[in-house]
Every structure is written in structure tokens, then in C-alpha cells.
Amino acid sequence: MLNNTLSFITKSLEINTPPRVGLVLGSGLSQFAENLKNSPTTKIIKYSAIPGFPISSVEGHKGELISALINNVPIIAMNGRVHSYEGYDPQSVVMPIRAMGLLGIKNLILTNASGAIAHDFEPGQLMIIKDHLNLTGSSPLIGPNIAELGPRFLDMSYAYDHELRAMAKKAALEVGITAHEGVYASLLGPCYETPAEIRMLKIIGADAVGMSTVFETIAARHMGIKVLGISCLTNKAAGLSDQKITHEEVMENNAKVCDKLGQILVKVISSF
Numbered sequence: 001m002l003n004n005t006l007s008f009i010t011k012s013l014e015i016n017t018p019p020r021v022g023l024v025l026g027s028g029l030s031q032f033a034e035n036l037k038n039s040p041t042t043k044i045i046k047y048s049a050i051p052g053f054p055i056s057s058v059e060g061h062k063g064e065l066i067s068a069l070i071n072n073v074p075i076i077a078m079n080g081r082v083h084s085y086e087g088y089d090p091q092s093v094v095m096p097i098r099a100m101g102l103l104g105i106k107n108l109i110l111t112n113a114s115g116a117i118a119h120d121f122e123p124g125q126l127m128i129i130k131d132h133l134n135l136t137g138s139s140p141l142i143g144p145n146i147a148e149l150g151p152r153f154l155d156m157s158y159a160y161d162h163e164l165r166a167m168a169k170k171a172a173l174e175v176g177i178t179a180h181e182g183v184y185a186s187l188l189g190p191c192y193e194t195p196a197e198i199r200m201l202k203i204i205g206a207d208a209v210g211m212s213t214v215f216e217t218i219a220a221r222h223m224g225i226k227v228l229g230i231s232c233l234t235n236k237a238a239g240l241s242d243q244k245i246t247h248e249e250v251m252e253n254n255a256k257v258c259d260k261l262g263q264i265l266v267k268v269i270s271s272f
Contacts, residue, residue, distance in 0.1 A: 002099055004051045009099065012050075013043040013067035013076070018104025020272045021070075022097070022225075023077040023265065024216060026112040029232070030062050031255070032262040033079035042068040047080075053099075054092045056080040065096075071270040076100055083212055085190040090140040094219035098149070101223040107164065107272060108220045109265065110229045114210035115192070115237035117202050118182060122233065124256055126179040126264075127208050128168050129160050129229030133185040133201075134214045141222060150222035159217055164228035164268070171267035177260040182207030184231055186214035198237045209237055228268065232257050 009015070025033055036042050047053045047063040056063035064079040078096055082088050097108065110129075116122060145152040165181065172179035185201050187193065189211035193201070201209055208231050217227050235241075 002052070002095070002102060005053060005099055006102055008051050009045070009065065009103065012045045013065070015067055015076075015103065017074050019067070019074045019076040019100070020106060021073060021075045021269050022100040022105040022108045023075055023269075024081050024108070024110045025077060025079050026081060026212060026232070029111055029258055029261065030079055031258045032265065033062070033064065033066055033077060035262065036066055036068045036077065039068060042066060052095070054082040054088050054095060056082050057086050058083065070266055073269050073272050075269060076103060076105065081212060081216070083190075084136065084138070084188055084215070085211060090138050090142065090215050093215045094140040097216050097219045098223070101149075101220065101225055105225060107226045107228070108216070109268065110213050110216055110227065111261065112210050112213045112229070112231050113234045114184065114208040114231040115235050116208055116233040117198060117237045117240070118180070118207040121180055121182070121207060123235050125233045126172060126177060126257065126261065127182045127184070127231040127233055128165050128172075128179055129184045129213070129231060130165060130181045131183045132159060132214050132217065132229075133183060133204065133206055134218070135185055136188050136214065140215045140219045150224065154218070154222050156218070156221060159221055159227060160229055161226040164226060167268050167271060168228055168230060168264060171264040174267065175260045175263040177257065177264075180207070184213060184229065185209045187211060193238050195238045198240065201237075208233060230261065230264070232261060
């Protein structure tokens with residue numbers, strides 16, 4: 001499985017030591033990747049150059065795979081992800097996660113942009129994901145199970161690792177940014193939710209909503225990889241403010257918290 005893809009990535013990124021951490025950078029978070037590029041040990045390839053790799057088509061998702069060291073911890077980072085709303089099936093969406101798992105990562109950090117639902121959550125803050133609602137109607141595990149990757153029936157009682165969440169919360173306190181813990185709801189998109197849908201999500205326990213992350217979490221947990229999820233709260237969800245939701249607003253508000261989120265990522269990754 002993925003033999004050509006893995007061989008190409010290993011050779012192109014000159015991976016000699018298995019990466020300890022995988023990182024997915026969501027909408028508007030490419031500045032962290034740009035900072036990684038300043039190191040002479042960093043290697044970069046475009047998704048479009050990798051055999052069989054899905055290609056990002058959304059603004060703010062540059063489509064680069066990066067091998068780097070953060071305080072001597074080897075990582076592999078996705079500068080941008082792909083989504084089902086781009087036309088990819090769930091298995092294609094998680095193909096990069098599968099590849100990172102087979103390259104050796106034991107920990108996966110997922111970041112995303114999301115709309116705030118909980119009444120005390122505000123744009124410019126973070127939410128450390130403690131659980132999720134998969135409201136996409138699908139799963140990357142549909143179809144024949146690949147036993148060497150994981151079990152047919154997957155326990156998701158602890159989808160987001162408690163210890164990693166504690167590390168992220170401590171790091172957020174140290175860098176001076178508000179980081180809540182909450183439940184992330186994933187919908188297919190690409191349209192934003194209606195006010196009625198947001199009222200429904202609030203009733204069933206969602207604190208924030210987005211269009212990614214859940215498929216990646218499922219695939220990682222299937223492979224026994226620990227997951228930390230961090231949502232950048234970029235806007236109030238539909239019906240909770242008078243402001244119209246736009247992708248430009250999402251990008252702009254994510255850029256405002258990118259620096260402090262980057263500091264959190266460095267602190268967490270340095271602990272591995």
C-alpha cells in the first residue's frame with residue numbers, strides 16, 4: 001500500500017530518521033510553514049509532485065509537504081489539506097495521514113479554522129478539541145478493512161489524547177492566548193451552516209463547527225496514532241452575529257492568531 005508514494009516522499013525529503021510528529025496546517029496557517037522554511041535542514045515538495053497524492057485547491061492551502069526539525073524533533077508537516085467538498089472521497093482525504101503514519105509518526109497535530117458556537121467562545125481564541133461530532137455521513141474506514149493499518153471496528157472513546165490536550169492548554173497559558181476545550185462538529189461544506197443548523201448543533205453539544213479534521217482523526221486513531229486537535233476560532237457561527245461569514249474573514253482572523261498558535265505548536269512538539 002502506498003509504496004510508490006512513500007518511496008518518493010522518503011527520497012525527496014531525504015528522510016533518514018522516522019518523523020516523530022505529523023502536523024496538518026489548516027486555513028490561513030501557512031505562516032508557520034514559512035517559518036520552518038528558514039532552516040537549512042528543511043526539505044519541501046509540492047503535493048502535485050507526489051505520485052498518488054491529493055492536491056489542495058482552496059485558497060490558504062499551499063499544498064506542500066515539509067520535513068523539518070523543531071528543537072531537534074523530526075516532524076513532517078502538511079502545509080494545507082484537502083477536503084471532501086473539493087470532490088475527494090474520505091479515503092483520498094486521509095491518504096496523507098496514512099502516508100505519515102507509515103513513515104513512522106506516533107503523534108499527529110491537526111489544526112483548523114472553525115466557527116464559534118459556544119456563547120463564551122470568541123473569534124481570535126483557540127479551542128482544543130476534546131471530542132468531535134462526525135456529521136458528514138461518511139467515514140474513511142468504509143470499505144474493506146486493511147488489517148495491517150488497524151482493526152475493523154475502532155474504539156473512539158479517546159479520539160483526542162488527554163495528555164496532549166493538557167500540554168497544549170499549558171502552552172496556551174504560557175504564550176497568553178485564551179484556549180477553551182470543546183466539541184468540534186464536522187460537516188461536509190463548502191457552504192457555511194444556516195442559523196437553524198447552528199441552533200441544532202448547539203443543542204446536540206457542538207462548541208465549534210468546521211469542514212475538516214474528523215476524517216483525519218479517525219484514520220490516525222485507526223493506526224494507533226495519538227491526536228491533538230486545535231481549532232482557531234475565526235468567526236461567530238451563522239445567526240450568532242450580524243456579520244456575514246466569508247472565507248476572507250476566516251483567513252484574516254486566522255492570521256491574527258497564527259503567531260501564538262505557532263508558539264504553542266513549538267512548545268508541544270519540543271516535548272516529544
